[in-house]
Amino acid sequence: MKLISTLILIILASTCNTPVEKKTDKKEAIPVQVNTQDGLERAYFSSGCFWCVEEIYESVVGVQEAISGYSGGTTENPTYRNHSDHAEANEIIYDPKIVSFKTLVDVYFASQNIEQVNGQGPDIGESYRSIIFYQNQEQKKIIEDKIAALTNDGFKVAAEVKAFEKFWIAEDYHQDYAKLHPNQGYIQGVSIPRWRKFASKMPDVIKPTVSH
Template sequence: MKLLMYTLLVLINTACGNETKEITQQEITYATPVEVPTQDGMERAYFASGCFWCVEEIYENVQGVSESISGYSGGTMQNPTYRNHGNHAEANEIIYDPNKVSFKTLVDVYFASQNIEQVNGQGPDIGKAYRSIIFYQNDEQKQIIQNKIEALTKEGYKVAAEVKAFQKFWVAEDYHQDYARLHPNNSYIQNISIPRFNRFAAKMPEVIKKNGSH
């Protein structure tokens, strides 16, 4: 029993950000999304799904994705930081080649790599900072998201993810970028991030890069 309690404490204390404080500031639902222009043939998509270390690791191993950047989005605070990101959630900017992977597939990856029904968190990371948000930049993306949620609802899921019009993404501090790759022996990465990636890879092996295994 003592060993079990110690293990639980280690996981809690090494969780991504260890942020459990509830944000009480009222959320704002934006009516008009901001569409990020294509750059050098690459497009950008934005997702929040718990710890951004985990999400970064998942998407960077998806075919057609060149990079996943950790940061903050979904709130109203200006210039958020890791220690104070106000009512933003930890989020990721996904840079991808639309000729190799579609936004629809990225949405499929999003839901296949999370606990669809968990409210305000993923796994041991609990709180509004870890809530699930799926962002759209135009009506086509919004429809793709709505179609996926309708399909999941018909399967019996109670989808917890918020659907929001994208406004702005704030890049997180440098030490958060590529965290799983640079810190493979970190206890959080070993106990949370890698198992989460492996569960996802088992569901959608067809989208994983050939070297994307743990």
């Protein structure tokens, strides 16, 4: 009996010292699908400074407008001075009959440093991290297929892939910033060179009226 009791104690002791795998109830977020309005759809991307991204997408054929804002976090009513865990993001309003979501994804990766973590160019930090948002499983597959192709080409893709939940529009003075301030130092030194580099990679998608 004493031997049995000793064995039981040894088993219990070894069990207590064995790391227990933690169970996580965290589930993949359910993406929010934004309704088509007047034949136009919306896509959401974070890729560094939203001034740069806005200018890039507004130059693409089929894109009606790009709006600067914040997404990817949990903070309610974010502002430029306090957007906490959100990243600078852009809402892309486009005509799917003219330009596909797949092309917008191609534009996304062609217009950034694919491997830069938490930033783009001189803009460093989580506020400038790359996030590509999906609203449904079809979009998610398009994104994953593109990332797989880039990975096969040897890139270490830094962009997060997240279910879209909410987009917060930034302050008025951020909208059309590059267009309204073409001679501003950042626009001249960062935005325009970034746009030119993108345009050289995908000249066929650029509106004929746009140039720098």
